[in-house]
Amino acid sequence: MxxxxxxxxxxxxxxxxxxxxxxxxxxxxxxxxxxxxxGATNTxxxxxxVSNLIAGGEEPEAFLQELQKTNPVSxxxxxxxxxxxxxYRCRDCEMSPSSSVCSSCFKAADHENHDFVFETSxxxxxxxxxxxxxxxxxxxxxxxxxxxSEDVLLHLPEALRTVALGVYDELFxxxxxxxxxxPMSPSATAIVSWMRSVGANEAFMHLTRMxxxxxxxxxxxxxxxxxxxxxxxxxxxxxxxPLLFLILEAISDPSFKGKLMxxxxxxxxxxxxxxxxxxxxxxxYKLSPQLFSIEPLVWTAVCEDGLLDVLIREVTSMxxxxxxxxxxxxxxxxxxxxxxxxxNWFAFSNDLQTALDHTNxxxxxxxxRADLLQRFLELLRMGHEIDPTTREVAAHVEYESTTWNAxxxxxxxxxxxxxxxxxxxxxxSGQISLADFQRVIKMVSEVxxxxxxxxxxxxxxxxxxxxxxxxxxxxxxxxxPLHRFLxxxxxxxxxxxxxxxxxxxxxxxxxxxxxxxxxxxRSLQLHVLMSQIRCNMWLRNGHSFLVQGRLYMTxxxxxxxxxxxxxxxxxxxxxxxxxxxxxxxxxxxVESWFTSEPPPAGEDKSRILLEDFxxxxxxxxxxxxxxxxxxSEIVRREIIHQLAIENLTRxxxxxxxxxxxxxxxQFDEILAQVAEYHxxxxxxxxxxxxxxxxxxxxxxxxxxxxxxxxxxxxxVMENYNSVRSSLNKAPSGVLPPVFPAFSKLFDILSSPHMxxxxxxxxxxxLGQPDDGVVRALLHLLLLCIDNRIGNPIPPRTTRGxxxxxxxxxxxYTLPEHGKSILECLVQMYETPKLSEHRDTLxxxxxxxxxxxxxxxxxxxxxxxxxxPSDDAxxxxxQSAKERAKQRQKAxxxxxxxxxxxxxxxxxxxxxxxxxxxxxxxxxxxxxxxxGLLCPLG
Numbered sequence: 001m002x003x004x005x006x007x008x009x010x011x012x013x014x015x016x017x018x019x020x021x022x023x024x025x026x027x028x029x030x031x032x033x034x035x036x037x038x039g040a041t042n043t044x045x046x047x048x049x050v051s052n053l054i055a056g057g058e059e060p061e062a063f064l065q066e067l068q069k070t071n072p073v074s075x076x077x078x079x080x081x082x083x084x085x086x087x088y089r090c091r092d093c094e095m096s097p098s099s100s101v102c103s104s105c106f107k108a109a110d111h112e113n114h115d116f117v118f119e120t121s122x123x124x125x126x127x128x129x130x131x132x133x134x135x136x137x138x139x140x141x142x143x144x145x146x147x148x149s150e151d152v153l154l155h156l157p158e159a160l161r162t163v164a165l166g167v168y169d170e171l172f173x174x175x176x177x178x179x180x181x182x183p184m185s186p187s188a189t190a191i192v193s194w195m196r197s198v199g200a201n202e203a204f205m206h207l208t209r210m211x212x213x214x215x216x217x218x219x220x221x222x223x224x225x226x227x228x229x230x231x232x233x234x235x236x237x238x239x240x241x242p243l244l245f246l247i248l249e250a251i252s253d254p255s256f257k258g259k260l261m262x263x264x265x266x267x268x269x270x271x272x273x274x275x276x277x278x279x280x281x282x283x284x285y286k287l288s289p290q291l292f293s294i295e296p297l298v299w300t301a302v303c304e305d306g307l308l309d310v311l312i313r314e315v316t317s318m319x320x321x322x323x324x325x326x327x328x329x330x331x332x333x334x335x336x337x338x339x340x341x342x343x344n345w346f347a348f349s350n351d352l353q354t355a356l357d358h359t360n361x362x363x364x365x366x367x368x369r370a371d372l373l374q375r376f377l378e379l380l381r382m383g384h385e386i387d388p389t390t391r392e393v394a395a396h397v398e399y400e401s402t403t404w405n406a407x408x409x410x411x412x413x414x415x416x417x418x419x420x421x422x423x424x425x426x427x428x429s430g431q432i433s434l435a436d437f438q439r440v441i442k443m444v445s446e447v448x449x450x451x452x453x454x455x456x457x458x459x460x461x462x463x464x465x466x467x468x469x470x471x472x473x474x475x476x477x478x479x480x481p482l483h484r485f486l487x488x489x490x491x492x493x494x495x496x497x498x499x500x501x502x503x504x505x506x507x508x509x510x511x512x513x514x515x516x517x518x519x520x521x522r523s524l525q526l527h528v529l530m531s532q533i534r535c536n537m538w539l540r541n542g543h544s545f546l547v548q549g550r551l552y553m554t555x556x557x558x559x560x561x562x563x564x565x566x567x568x569x570x571x572x573x574x575x576x577x578x579x580x581x582x583x584x585x586x587x588x589x590v591e592s593w594f595t596s597e598p599p600p601a602g603e604d605k606s607r608i609l610l611e612d613f614x615x616x617x618x619x620x621x622x623x624x625x626x627x628x629x630x631x632s633e634i635v636r637r638e639i640i641h642q643l644a645i646e647n648l649t650r651x652x653x654x655x656x657x658x659x660x661x662x663x664x665x666q667f668d669e670i671l672a673q674v675a676e677y678h679x680x681x682x683x684x685x686x687x688x689x690x691x692x693x694x695x696x697x698x699x700x701x702x703x704x705x706x707x708x709x710x711x712x713x714x715x716v717m718e719n720y721n722s723v724r725s726s727l728n729k730a731p732s733g734v735l736p737p738v739f740p741a742f743s744k745l746f747d748i749l750s751s752p753h754m755x756x757x758x759x760x761x762x763x764x765x766l767g768q769p770d771d772g773v774v775r776a777l778l779h780l781l782l783l784c785i786d787n788r789i790g791n792p793i794p795p796r797t798t799r800g801x802x803x804x805x806x807x808x809x810x811x812y813t814l815p816e817h818g819k820s821i822l823e824c825l826v827q828m829y830e831t832p833k834l835s836e837h838r839d840t841l842x843x844x845x846x847x848x849x850x851x852x853x854x855x856x857x858x859x860x861x862x863x864x865x866x867x868p869s870d871d872a873x874x875x876x877x878q879s880a881k882e883r884a885k886q887r888q889k890a891x892x893x894x895x896x897x898x899x900x901x902x903x904x905x906x907x908x909x910x911x912x913x914x915x916x917x918x919x920x921x922x923x924x925x926x927x928x929x930x931g932l933l934c935p936l937g
Contacts, residue, residue, distance in 0.1 A: 020056055281347040
């Protein structure tokens with residue numbers, strides 16, 4: 001050893017280039033000499049020496065330039081960017097949502113007619129050009145082929161390779177010592193910068209990789225810990241950690257990502273600990289997308305290294321450490337913690353989302369790993385019913401909530417995890433069994449009911465168990481990830497097994513008697529809450545609470561809204577109509593409207609609640625987003641009803657629509673079908689073109705579209721009324737098909753209890769009719785008439801009506817309760833104040849006249865201008881009956897065939913041709929006009 005040090009001392013007096021030439025003859029002592037240099041000179045001097053050593057006696061800069069001419073360039077771009085820099089995403093080329101390329105590679109590649117976006121980086125990232133695991137080869141730029149050459153070191157003599165490896169081995173050893181002493185060591189930073197500079201040559205970067213991952217305890221293990229130790233010293237948007245960038249450049253070779261994955265999984269608990277300590281996780285934001293977006297790599301890690309076990313365990317552990325126990329002994333996440341408001345924990349929820357986004361992984365959880373599913377559900381429960389709020393009735397809140405934003409973020413991230421887990425169920429016919437669906441649904445239900453919420457009081461109503469709850473006086477929350485997870489699984493089960501009734505998909509008999517009411521309770525509470533907010537009942541809770549209410553009705557909550565509504569629709573299918581109506585009326589606090597003592601005139605709050613009660617019923621029976629519509633139909637409907645409010649630029653339209661709508665592959669094609677693009681003109685202030693909805697699209701307009709808040713509804717009705725007279729469109733209440741499991745959704749429209757509700761409402765609003773209430777009331781009656789079923793299930797009580805036929809009940813008068821529905825319609829027709837509703841009133845009266853000779857006589861007596869002469873009327877009625885007889889069998893057979901075709905299409909591809917949809921609607925309309933009962937009964 002003393003002899004070696006003497007030689008090193010002698011070499012120190014010689015020129016570095018001469019020593020480098022001698023060292024090539026005995027390269028095995030390189031590492032010892034480099035170690036000696038660190039004790040004999042400063043870091044700058046060491047770097048001068050090692051630059052000469054790897055050049056083998058040549059001038060370093062000239063050597064690297066010459067080597068670059070013969071050595072292949074990196075087949076994968078190693079561009080790394082920081083926060084605030086720009087990058088491109090291309091949906092036609094990317095292999096995952098986290099894939100992206102730098103500006104240079106994007107512009108050099110062929111992306112003509114591709115669906116791409118130009119974005120600003122939030123946390124930084126790496127270019128995926130050339131990476132076959134992240135970017136499609138047809139999207140590579142000419143410089144990056146994605147093909148690694150096995151002879152990348154061919155142009156380096158073997159002795160020189162040994163020298164270079166000795167240099168790198170010792171440099172990494174010294175780096176680890178330096179970082180142990182000082183996280184932000186200037187000497188370590190200088191060494192890393194030198195490595196990155198020399199590593200611009202692919203041969204030397206490959207040697208860097210080999211040394212970085214060498215041995216059973218490779219340097220990258222400790223250097224990851226060093227990156228964590230440096231977290232507090234780097235601020236977002238400023239200079240980034242060069243060591244982290246070196247690791248990112250090293251794993252641009254896919255073969256080294258697998259080696260890093262094992263190390264990364266072992267270190268993952270340290271990442272969580274670092275975030276909780278420093279509120280920073282740049283390491284995770286930078287490295288995780290490079291690893292977790294590659295499906296084969298993730299699948300191997302899940303099966304061999306327990307990746308998913310680690311992710312779920314650590315994310316759950318993180319939130320447990322952020323939890324507190326309230327006065328009632330219940331544990332919940334402390335949303336006021338700075339970590340929650342800064343949202344750095346997003347990095348870990350993103351990792352879980354990305355891992356679950358791979359179909360094989362999510363299917364494994366749902367079908368084979370019940371233990372992982374159980375732990376995932378427990379994670380969802382941590383975000384269930386968080387941030388509850390009770391209505392303030394005495395005084396305005398002194399300090400407004402500062403935690404609601406964190407609650408929404410928490411809920412949104414959990415929902416994204418759920419959505420990715422469930423995504424594998426789509427188009428998975430035959431791969432997931434009915435037993436699997438039932439088992440998953442039962443597991444979710446067990447978590448939901450363990451225990452039943454304390455604020456629920458179970459009461460008996462006419463032999464049925466129902467929940468007693470007051471939205472106006474008890475705590476309410478916007479956040480129900482468990483309910484929404486159950487809803488999404490139930491929806492997919494209804495698609496995959498269309499002929500299974502809901503009561504076989506749901507474990508109704510396994511739980512308390514209020515299982516079905518509990519399914520819809522939270523969603524119902526939110527709709528009642530929206531109505532109460534509209535009544536200004538929650539003003540004292542402050543502006544931030546009102547913002548949350550508005551947020552629920554925007555495109556932001558698109559998925560949650562429809563997941564919530566599906567559970568209400570399921571409850572309507574499973575509950576007797578009278579029980580459902582009782583629960584909803586009780587929750588909206590409108591029962592008095594259906595008695596002989598309605599609220600006194602002038603109570604605006606009561607009328608708003610009544611209008612929203614009817615609108616809610618309309619949405620429940622009409623909405624098909626989750627139980628019947630295809631994706632293309634949903635996109636078309638969303639675009640039409642957004643442009644119905646006002647003409648929009650593309651950017652504004654895209655911003656106002658739900659993300660899933662905009663990201664649909666045929667979005668632009670559908671937009672061109674429903675709207676016309678108008679180029680900007682000199683007379684317009686806007687420099688962008690405007691999309692105008694085609695006039696014929698008003699034929700598909702629904703004034704009760706679920707996302708119309710009062711302000712938007714007023715604007716859109718003004719637009720609709722301005723074109724309605726020229727459309728030649730009669731009002732129609734014919735509803736589109738539903739999945740077979742939801743076919744009983746129509747039963748409520750033929751329920752005498754529904755007809756009783758309509759009867760009492762018509763009589764009680766007749767004195768001082770309100771436009772909103774009247775519009776909803778008339779439309780609900782139209783739904784009952786146009787969707788009446790032939791053989792409804794007998795109700796337990798009829799409320800005094802002679803039967804379940806809405807046509808008969810429309811002419812019936814209950815003792816001491818005023819006028820029949822028909823007489824109310826006539827009086828409304830004669831009321832000048834209600835002239836805006838004349839078209840709908842005429843339509844309803846004509847429907848009743850066509851369906852009943854007795855009604856025709858009454859209408860002819862009261863409103864002769866609406867009915868033709870006796871001969872013409874008799875002739876038309878006889879012709880209609882003959883046409884009905886001839887077409888009845890054909891229409892019913894055709895409808896049945898279309899429904900089967902629809903289910904097959906939804907099951908296979910969730911998409912059908914628009915012409916088929918139009919055909920189904922036309923057939924249903926014809927059947928309704930013929931007096932047939934054709935929806936789905």
